[in-house]
Amino acid sequence: MEALLTNEQRQEILHTSSMFTDQELETLLHLNSEDLKIIGQNRGNENKIGFAMQLCWIRFTGGTFSDISEIPSYIVRFVADKIGIKPEWFKDYGRRRQTRNEHFQRICKTYNYLTFDDSIRKDVEAYATEELNAGHSA
Secondary structure (H helix, E strand, O other): OOOOOOHHHHHHHHHHHHHOOHHHHHHHOOOOHHHHHHHHOOOOHHHHHHHHHHHHHHHHHOOOOOOHHHOOHHHHHHHHHHHOOOHHHHHHOOOOHHHHHHHHHHHHHHHOOOOOOHHHHHHHHHHHHHHHHHHHHO
16 A cells, blocks of 8 residues: 555654644544544454554554554554553554554455555546646546
């Protein structure tokens, strides 16, 4: 999956995001009642917080995380508070890479998220070109 943000943009967010207010974090990391229901279907606190973090991280950055240590602790605390689980459980998440992959696949299927691969890129480029050309001929 290709991320919406470059590594440089992601690092900028991670390093400056402590400047986000709680209200901004609430908007960026929002979990609605349906999200909470889906998160609650996971077994074990480490899987609940891991699934929630993946969902929030995908929405927040447009990509996934490969290493849980890249997630700022204040984001983990914020999400953990939203789902009523101690943030310490996150350190136990995804010891099996397969668990993270299964959660990612389930998130994509549940929320109809698509990976931005070459076939989608070509569709987007074709659509943008068509729209641009239509705008010039109008």
